[in-house]
Amino acid sequence: MELPLIPALPLTVTDQMGRRVAVPFPPQRIVSLVPSQTELLFDLGLGEKVVGVTKFCIHPAEARSKTAVIGGTKNFDFEKIAALQPDLIIGNKEENYQAGIEQLAADFPVWLSDISNLPEALDMIRRVGFIAGAKERGEALAAQIDASFAELATPHSAAIPVAYFIWKKPYMVAATGTFIDDMLRRAGFRNALAGLSRYPEITAEQLAAAAPQRIFLSSEPYPFGEKHLAEFQAICPAAKVEIVDGELFSWYGSRLRHSAAYFSQLR
Known part of the structure; x- marks a missing residue:
């Protein structure tokens, strides 16, 4: 006997731009607009929830073959994204374009990263893990990366x-x-x-x-x-x-x- 689907509960989070975003928790249909964050989602064990990626999302190899390709990082195919009915879109301030993000945010939850250094990258990894339902994996991955860089300290x-x-x-x-x-x-x-x-x-x-x-x-x-x-x-x-x-x-x-x-x- 099939179990009934449990509806996602609403969760309001703040992205790295300081924007408040209401996200169904845990999200089930994620579109990623940034290659490095696409790879992150798959490495957090969330690949089955990713329904759309950009043409530049080359890692992992199956990212573009198992999901819909929704254009580039700076030229979204809005009709294709709408057809995917995402309950979370993850993008980035620098890699994506403001007009496109604003258009998507009018209809879908859009969470943006803003990264210029390692601490901000680790913060993004932890936050994406939490938002997407892989908190412990996100925390562990961030700690692993942080430790590897600590060994690089040089005068x-x-x-x-x-x-x-x-x-x-x-x-x-x-x-x-x-x-x-x-x-x-x-x-x-x-x-x-x-x-x-x-x-x-x-x-x-x-x-x-x-x-x-x-x-x-x-x-x-x-x-x-x-x-x-x-x-x-x-x-x-x-x-x-x-x-x-x-x-x-x-x-x-x-x-x-x-x-x-x-x-x-x-x-």
């Missing part, structure tokens, strides 16, 4: 100046105020372009003047590859130029479990 005087590139045409770097900047610092590096704000365009002359000892070419969002190394080596002949795993620097969900060990190898 600031030993920090190696580095330039971290996210785009090629035009040249763009991750600078002050970004999650990547916080990751660099925790990994024992010093952002050679920290005087600039967030994701500025820079010239080859600015890069040469900054004189970083290391140049990191991120694997995302621009797909830097081995063919680009010589171009940056010519600008800074004394620097070590290398391709780095952009996901381990910029994904602020469960992938952070692997970041500290990777940063240790980079050092």
Whole structure:
């Protein structure tokens, strides 16, 4: 005999933007608008509750094959999302776009993260675990990540100046105020372009003047590859130029479990 479905109870929570969001608890139909948070939901054992993801949600591999793809992070397919009848949508201030979020929030509970450093990422992991009905798993995951980063502590005087590139045409770097900047610092590096704000365009002359000892070419969002190394080596002949795993620097969900060990190898 089938048991009757127990209706979800309403729960009012505050997201990382300070917005009050009424969510059925526990939610049963979740749409994720951010790749790193999609992976987090699956790693928290909530994959069966995820009904929609973006085309950029590549982890885990089954995320896009077992759920509906609802467009990109900055161009939602509103009709497809409405057809999914989500009782919770999880997004992010920076990765999504305000107009789209406001349109969705008029009809569905939308919980937003706002992350620029590790403590905020750990807070997001704990909160998403709680909201989605996996509180203990969220707490355990956040504690595991926190402990791994604690082992990376290095004196600031030993920090190696580095330039971290996210785009090629035009040249763009991750600078002050970004999650990547916080990751660099925790990994024992010093952002050679920290005087600039967030994701500025820079010239080859600015890069040469900054004189970083290391140049990191991120694997995302621009797909830097081995063919680009010589171009940056010519600008800074004394620097070590290398391709780095952009996901381990910029994904602020469960992938952070692997970041500290990777940063240790980079050092």
